[in-house]
Amino acid sequence: MPELPEVETLRQDLAKEVVGRKIRAVAVANGRSVRRHQSAKHFRALLEGRTIKAVGRVGKYLLMTLDSGDVLVIHLGMSGQLFRVRDGKEPKPKHTHVVIAFHQGGELRYVDPRTFGELFVSAAPKGVPPELDHLGFDPLEDPMSWERFALLLRAHHCGLKALLMNQQFVAGIGNLYSDEILFASGLRYDRLSDSLSTTEVRRLYRAMVETLTEAVKHRGSTLADEQYRDLFGEVGEYQGQHQVYDREGQPCRRCRNPIVRVKTGGRSTFFCEHCQV
DNA sequence: ACGCCCGCCTGTAAGC
């Protein structure tokens, strides 16, 4: 379940691996992954012959800027994976839906069992795809003052977890990192966003930036299902640092009380009843 | 305006 740290890890590796490479051919094996285009042929035509100039990220979206000015947008959804393969003859994993082959050899493969993810090419007139206009600020790319963050929080009246996971408010945080951020903040998932003291606002902002930064340093989280793999097929290292996520019944690393799991909105939330108020 | 639920999907694992 790639969230900001996993996507940022991919972005950093992609920047080293594919910038400057010219696309020789694109193969689409499953049209569901390129839903926004009239046809897979149209999608391919916008990519073939183009050179990748830069790799960016907004929230959970990867942005590959092409020499045409267009941007290849990749969203991994729940189960999407990107693999850089040197030899195209290597056996393809099941659910390999899109293959981007380069002139200089090798290819980039998009694999996605649950097909919640998607790829599309955006005209991006201002360099930023208008399809992503709805996204809120990126916690690592768009730093802001505590005062401004406090204003944004107070503009809403909803539970902190729901707000952190709302991509229109802040882009890139999902179920796993929202729980970790709230533990690091010492705040409960159901605290209302307009009820925080100045100190709590600062703790939340600081925890958000620090938790995500630390997770990027550890190359993201790979859970028991081993769903997340990096560009080279390796697992992340941040799962060992988790304080609450997927730790139901295990002792809180801070106070030793058992971590509690509750269902909210059909999703699991993990937290410490003692450390989070 | 937000909470809540569904549908989209497949792989895994628990339960009967």
Add this chain to the structure above:
DNA sequence: TGCTTACAGGCGGGCG
């Protein structure tokens, strides 16, 4: 043992 069911959850959309 083998089938069924639940669960995992990002995101958009519908409903209350």
